[in-house]
Amino acid sequence: MVVKTILAVCGKTAGQVIVKKATEALIDKFNLFYTYGLSNFTKIRNQDVRFSISYLIRIKIPGTSKFLLVRGHRIKDQLQPVGGVYKKYNSFSEFRKWGYKEDCPHKGIKTDDISKDDLRFRVKGKYALDVVKWFESERDRECSWDREFEEELIESNILDDKIFRKKRFEKVSKIMKFLNYSTYHQCYEVLIYDIIEFLPTEEQEVALKGFLGRARNSGDELMLVDINEIERLIVSENEEQIAKIGEHTKYLINEK
Structure with missing residues (x-):
């Protein structure tokens, strides 16, 4: 009613x-x-809880049901949206109080110069809500979405810097997965994804449509995939699988 x-x-x-x-x-x-x-x-109070807080940029080819995906940096054999983990600023002091630990060095995700200050880390469970509130406040953290777009598409020469120098984005939704147990990481997790829409100019639309005639091959750094391929998480050509798609890519087409 x-x-x-x-x-x-x-x-x-x-x-x-x-x-x-x-x-x-x-x-x-x-x-x-x-x-x-x-x-x-619960027992989670004194356990380490893993956080991963990132943004996914939805780049849809205008007038089609196709999306632009790139090869992952950490998981090389999968395609995923442009985007990445937010960064914190100023070595935010609250992290020390929360018992901050870097993310899974024993699983090959050790912090380096590139990933320094990434919002992918662990804290004690009793501080989980404090972390969420801090992130929502937008204090002392990255709040724009240009960095990963630049790194993954401009600096790699996938897109023309002159055409894509000006960029417009719109935040369309937020996905939050609270305290599910990760078998891989052997701990409880809080996963937060901001879904960001890239809003192309007319010139940028033409440039994006230029990828429509491009052949798709296994190992490509960039690929246009159809919505039904994202739903299946598999890219096929001539009935042969040429790539797999990361699970989180589904958030581009399904906001639940």
Whole structure:
């Protein structure tokens, strides 16, 4: 009844936006309450909890159902969206209080000069909600999305610097996965993804469409994939698999 009233008063499109935002706010509050309960009143309180907080840039080829993906830096045999882990600034002092540890050096994810200050780390479970609140405050952390776009597409000469010098982005949604147990990392995790839409100019649209005629081969650093391939997480040519797609890529097409 409430939803119908909102749609009637505001109009269908505006009403749907309001309902979507209100629903997201309720989900966020539930997730925070859930995180507080688990991280303070269970064994997780004194265990290390792994955080990975990143953004995924949705680059859709205008007028098609295809998306631009790139080869992963850490997992070389998979395609994934442009994007990466946010960075913190100023060696934020609260991290020391929270019992900060670098992420999984024994699994080959040791911090180096490139990954220094990445928001991929571990803290004690009782501080999990404090970390989430800090991230949401946008204090002492990266809040723009140009860096990974530049590193993955411009500096690698995939896109023309002159054409893509000016970039516009829009944050469209946020995915939060709270305190699920990771068998691989042997700990509980909090995963946060901001889904960011790249908004091309007319000239940039033409440049992106130029990739449509490009042949797809195993080992390509860039590939255009169709929405149904993202749903299956497999890229095929002539009934032969030529690439796999990272699981988190589904968040580009499904915001749940």
